[in-house]
Amino acid sequence: MAETMDLGSVSRGFRAMFSMLSPNESSFEKVEDVPPYVQQATPFFVGLMVLELVLGTLKTGGSVVTISDGITSISAGMISRLPTLVMRGCELTAYMYVWDRFRLVELPWDSAWTWWFTFLGVDFCYYWVHRFAHEVSVLWASHQVHHSSEYYNLTTALRQSLTQQFTSWIFYMPLALVAPPAIFAVHIQLNLLYQFWIHTELINDLGPLEWIFNTPKHHRVHHGRNLYCIDKNYGGILIIWDRLFDTFALESDKVIYGLVYPIRTFEILRVQLHYYFYLWRKSKYYKKINNKLSTFFKGPSWKPGKPRLGDHSNNPKVNEGQEVSKSEGIKLKCPQTSVLCCVFTFRPTAAFLEMLRCVIMVAMLRFGYMKPLLPSLSVPTEVRLRIITDPTSVNLCVILHSSTDLFSLRSRYSCV
Numbered sequence: 001m002a003e004t005m006d007l008g009s010v011s012r013g014f015r016a017m018f019s020m021l022s023p024n025e026s027s028f029e030k031v032e033d034v035p036p037y038v039q040q041a042t043p044f045f046v047g048l049m050v051l052e053l054v055l056g057t058l059k060t061g062g063s064v065v066t067i068s069d070g071i072t073s074i075s076a077g078m079i080s081r082l083p084t085l086v087m088r089g090c091e092l093t094a095y096m097y098v099w100d101r102f103r104l105v106e107l108p109w110d111s112a113w114t115w116w117f118t119f120l121g122v123d124f125c126y127y128w129v130h131r132f133a134h135e136v137s138v139l140w141a142s143h144q145v146h147h148s149s150e151y152y153n154l155t156t157a158l159r160q161s162l163t164q165q166f167t168s169w170i171f172y173m174p175l176a177l178v179a180p181p182a183i184f185a186v187h188i189q190l191n192l193l194y195q196f197w198i199h200t201e202l203i204n205d206l207g208p209l210e211w212i213f214n215t216p217k218h219h220r221v222h223h224g225r226n227l228y229c230i231d232k233n234y235g236g237i238l239i240i241w242d243r244l245f246d247t248f249a250l251e252s253d254k255v256i257y258g259l260v261y262p263i264r265t266f267e268i269l270r271v272q273l274h275y276y277f278y279l280w281r282k283s284k285y286y287k288k289i290n291n292k293l294s295t296f297f298k299g300p301s302w303k304p305g306k307p308r309l310g311d312h313s314n315n316p317k318v319n320e321g322q323e324v325s326k327s328e329g330i331k332l333k334c335p336q337t338s339v340l341c342c343v344f345t346f347r348p349t350a351a352f353l354e355m356l357r358c359v360i361m362v363a364m365l366r367f368g369y370m371k372p373l374l375p376s377l378s379v380p381t382e383v384r385l386r387i388i389t390d391p392t393s394v395n396l397c398v399i400l401h402s403s404t405d406l407f408s409l410r411s412r413y414s415c416v
């Protein structure tokens, strides 16, 4: 990452958010040469989130983001990137292993055809990663994190699973038999980045683009818990896969967001892990071994005697007046700006976990796994280090962390 960004790299960074790079400017021979697009996108994440907040407030007269939900989402985003601090992403690591040993042909890395083929291949594989993540309970246990917010805004896009990458790599392996890793490393990042901007209610209909591309309108349906939204619109960049494989649904009734059974918590570890514990308890309930196995490998709504994906007609009914449920308790007790203080008052363990996270962050900084992305942020980072030595300042520490961590995580996602 260049410390001084010229206009060209700002333009490339912005266009990368919408997968609008040309083969010429984003084809590389070696994985080491591939820019860390996701890392470089951090200023655009923040800029677009602020823009959405301002436009949303002007349009609706109220805030489209709540602090409690937004911080939970952003924290999940940071946690999900942790494994990439010490290794390449699981997907790329496995990909390079298969490419090195088992490739059948070697498509030329500098051909536009290879670039477009890999673009389509990654998006096609992502469709199946995503579909399996919804239709197989043990995979849903990781992916449900992304669906656990009852809001729909750009912060929701960052609410990513820590554990999903440990299984998603499997689906990209056929591509590793033919397409060079450096081109895959470009598209796996662009595919992820594209899915950021579609998490908004501010964009309604994009006309003919709705036929081919995954758009805010289509992805809102994917996040809905209305009956017509369940298991629909899995596409990443393109919506054509859903149209082809009969999983497409058009937005109609007002979408009510979140899990069918809301988790009613902002605790980031519980958001990440609660469904694994639920599955374990559910499997123990059954005596027969095939029912135990089906608990993990059939759909989340499966029960004995029901089809593989279960029967959704028994889901709790949703209606427009239902809106958001889980944050009400906190909202009633505290104004938005004091939510963090309340969390620490009612859940003292959160303060301990936050202190632990601070210590880990400091250690990573000292040992060179992190450094401020922008030199101007070294000062707030240092301030943060001093503050965490004083446990009574833990709340302030969290607020500083939440703003500076976004800029300081140095992911080695694809450029080790």
Ligand SMILES: [Zn+2]
Residues within 6 Å of the ligand: 130, 134, 143, 146, 147, 222
């Ligand atoms: Zn999903």
Ligand SMILES: [Zn+2]
Residues within 6 Å of the ligand: 146, 157, 199, 219, 223
């Ligand atoms: Zn989403």
